[in-house]
Amino acid sequence: MSAAGTTVEVRDLCVALDRRPVLAGVGLSASGGEWLAVVGPNGAGKSTLLRAMMGLLESEGEVLVGGVPARTLKPRRRARLMAYAPQTPLMPASLTVFEYTLLGRTPYISHLGRESRHDREVTGAVLERLDLAELAGRTLGRLSGGERQRVVLARALVQQAPVLLLDEPTTALDLGHQQQVLELVDRLRLADGLTVVTTIHDLGLAGQYADSMLLIADGRTVASGPVREVLTEPLLARHFGARVRVTEDPTGRPLVNLIRPTPPV
Amino acid sequence: MALAVALAVLLVCVLAGLMTGAAGIPAKGVVLELADLLPFVSVDSGLSPVEQGLLYQLRMPRVVLAAIVGGLLALAGAGYQGVFRNPLADPYLLGAAAGAGFTATLVIVLVQADGLVPLAAFAGAVGGVMLAYGLGNTAGRGGGTATLVLAGVAVASFLSALQAFVQQIRVEQLQRIYAWILGGIGGDWSQVWLIAPYALVSIGVMLAHGRLLDVLSVGDDEATSLGVSAARVRLVILCAASLATASAVAVSGLIGFVGIVVPHIARRLAGGSYRVVLPLSLIGGAAFLVLADMVARTVLAPAELPIGVVTAFIGAPFFVGVLRATRAVEP
Numbered sequence: 001m002s003a004a005g006t007t008v009e010v011r012d013l014c015v016a017l018d019r020r021p022v023l024a025g026v027g028l029s030a031s032g033g034e035w036l037a038v039v040g041p042n043g044a045g046k047s048t049l050l051r052a053m054m055g056l057l058e059s060e061g062e063v064l065v066g067g068v069p070a071r072t073l074k075p076r077r078r079a080r081l082m083a084y085a086p087q088t089p090l091m092p093a094s095l096t097v098f099e100y101t102l103l104g105r106t107p108y109i110s111h112l113g114r115e116s117r118h119d120r121e122v123t124g125a126v127l128e129r130l131d132l133a134e135l136a137g138r139t140l141g142r143l144s145g146g147e148r149q150r151v152v153l154a155r156a157l158v159q160q161a162p163v164l165l166l167d168e169p170t171t172a173l174d175l176g177h178q179q180q181v182l183e184l185v186d187r188l189r190l191a192d193g194l195t196v197v198t199t200i201h202d203l204g205l206a207g208q209y210a211d212s213m214l215l216i217a218d219g220r221t222v223a224s225g226p227v228r229e230v231l232t233e234p235l236l237a238r239h240f241g242a243r244v245r246v247t248e249d250p251t252g253r254p255l256v257n258l259i260r261p262t263p264p265v
Numbered sequence: 266m267a268l269a270v271a272l273a274v275l276l277v278c279v280l281a282g283l284m285t286g287a288a289g290i291p292a293k294g295v296v297l298e299l300a301d302l303l304p305f306v307s308v309d310s311g312l313s314p315v316e317q318g319l320l321y322q323l324r325m326p327r328v329v330l331a332a333i334v335g336g337l338l339a340l341a342g343a344g345y346q347g348v349f350r351n352p353l354a355d356p357y358l359l360g361a362a363a364g365a366g367f368t369a370t371l372v373i374v375l376v377q378a379d380g381l382v383p384l385a386a387f388a389g390a391v392g393g394v395m396l397a398y399g400l401g402n403t404a405g406r407g408g409g410t411a412t413l414v415l416a417g418v419a420v421a422s423f424l425s426a427l428q429a430f431v432q433q434i435r436v437e438q439l440q441r442i443y444a445w446i447l448g449g450i451g452g453d454w455s456q457v458w459l460i461a462p463y464a465l466v467s468i469g470v471m472l473a474h475g476r477l478l479d480v481l482s483v484g485d486d487e488a489t490s491l492g493v494s495a496a497r498v499r500l501v502i503l504c505a506a507s508l509a510t511a512s513a514v515a516v517s518g519l520i521g522f523v524g525i526v527v528p529h530i531a532r533r534l535a536g537g538s539y540r541v542v543l544p545l546s547l548i549g550g551a552a553f554l555v556l557a558d559m560v561a562r563t564v565l566a567p568a569e570l571p572i573g574v575v576t577a578f579i580g581a582p583f584f585v586g587v588l589r590a591t592r593a594v595e596p
Contacts, residue, residue: 079492090484094537106491112473
């Protein structure tokens with residue numbers, strides 16, 4: 001198992017797509033075992049931030065994993081430290097759940113090599129843990145939305161990386177499945193000491209699960225810190241253009257409610 | 266399991282291919298003659314020297330060549346489909362056919378030396394793909410596959426236009442050009458030796474990359490996040506697949522549909538992992554073309570049908586069937 005409690009730090013990250021700046025000097029810091037949610041209005045650069053952290057985009061600035069600059073790591077080495085699940089993963093319809101999940105072991109397999117018995121065992125154990133063992137032989141084309149999201153998570157987990165980057169893990173899921181997936185992530189995080197960075201557009205969900213939060217708008221950091229300091233009525237009004245009421249639930253976590261600007265007649 | 270069945274099917278096809286032909290060589294004699302080739306077995310086949318000559322110098326190289334060409338085309342097709350994540354990609358997608366067609370026509374029309382046609386076709390196929398790849402990579406950012414396909418379309422239509430122009434200069438050569446384009450397995454051992462080295466290299470490289478093609482199939486971003494350079498894998502597969510296509514085209518002209526139809530059957534029978542699809546396509550393609558060639562030379566015997574006509578005749582309806590059946594599930 002990889003070292004739990006690995007920190008992630010991003011300093012002054014800048015990304016330009018088609019010469020247009022998309023991220024301008026964004027920074028974040030998540031300590032080991034922490035859940036950091038990246039929130040912001042559509043087009044703020046949330047997904048770009050995760051992709052740049054993973055080295056999928058050209059960027060300036062620094063990404064440190066466990067204190068080591070990610071840029072200096074060999075691709076396979078970096079893949080053992082950080083796992084990434086995109087917002088809309090490609091899932092070839094005719095691959096089985098087991099075959100797909102096993103691909104997550106790639107960073108441990110030599111370039112033209114084959115996976116070892118250990119790789120298969122790790123994959124089997126992860127599927128077991130996510131209640132997917134019974135689906136192992138099923139093809140991806142025949143999964144429901146919730147099952148697909150769990151399978152993507154399984155693929156990221158067999159990477160055994162201490163840092164998990166999840167881009168909108170709850171998109172396209174209904175309420176119950178959103179909760180199920182986030183509970184699952186939280187359980188795994190607490191059990192394995194994973195550091196989790198998610199983009200998430202549902203502020204209510206983000207407030208319930210994240211430890212800390214980064215709010216970006218127009219490619220810049222506008223607020224960061226503990227969830228209660230970021231999910232405030234003035235900040236959400238200014239950057240989302242939304243009228244909301246933020247209250248606290250019994251555990252002290254913020255609840256975000258939309259308010260209609262003009263009350264219904 | 267699927268591989269064992271495919272090998273058995275290939276064996277049957279090869280035997281059938283060796284037994285049938287214009288000259289009636291007794292089937293039993295063929296079997297005994299083959300058994301005689303096995304180590305530690307010595308039997309008298311009862312074939313006359315003339316029949317033996319026919320078997321070894323005409324039928325056998327032809328069957329072997331059909332098997333190699335079919336295997337290469339199907340393997341290349343599977344590779345292209347993996348690289349482009351598109352089940353409809355075929356080995357000629359990036360201008361290999363048009364390139365080979367142009368240079369082969371050039372040689373037939375201008376040089377009129379049949380011996381040079383394979384080399385010209387080989388060079389043309391490789392050149393066409395290189396042109397498309399070069400264009401696709403300079404036109405688009407970061408080697409996206411869509412740009413590459415569009416570059417292939419542009420290169421193919423340009424080279425086809427050139428070919429049409431050249432062939433109109435010498436209309437009297439039209440029949441020979443046409444015969445080449447429709448494809449045919451010539452079949453003497455020299456052609457087998459001509460492409461064997463390229464065939465071996467491309468087959469070796471492709472089969473070694475099955476797992477990495479699976480990684481590629483989940484997307485460039487995820488491949489990269491798993492520590493695999495998608496661009497590099499794509500380039501290696503494209504090179505190997507194009508080498509396979511060029512070798513096949515060099516000795517057989519343009520044979521369509523094998524590259525699409527066979528990988529499809531493989532995928533339906535054995536699932537989507539390229540670690541199975543690639544070897545199964547290789548074996549299945551070999552069996553399919555041996556069979557198609559047998560049909561091509563027996564249906565109108567002693568005249569021959571162009572093999573491209575046979576594969577398309579079987580391939581086109583099958584293709585429609587596949588499209589109808591997979592409308593809902595393909596990636």
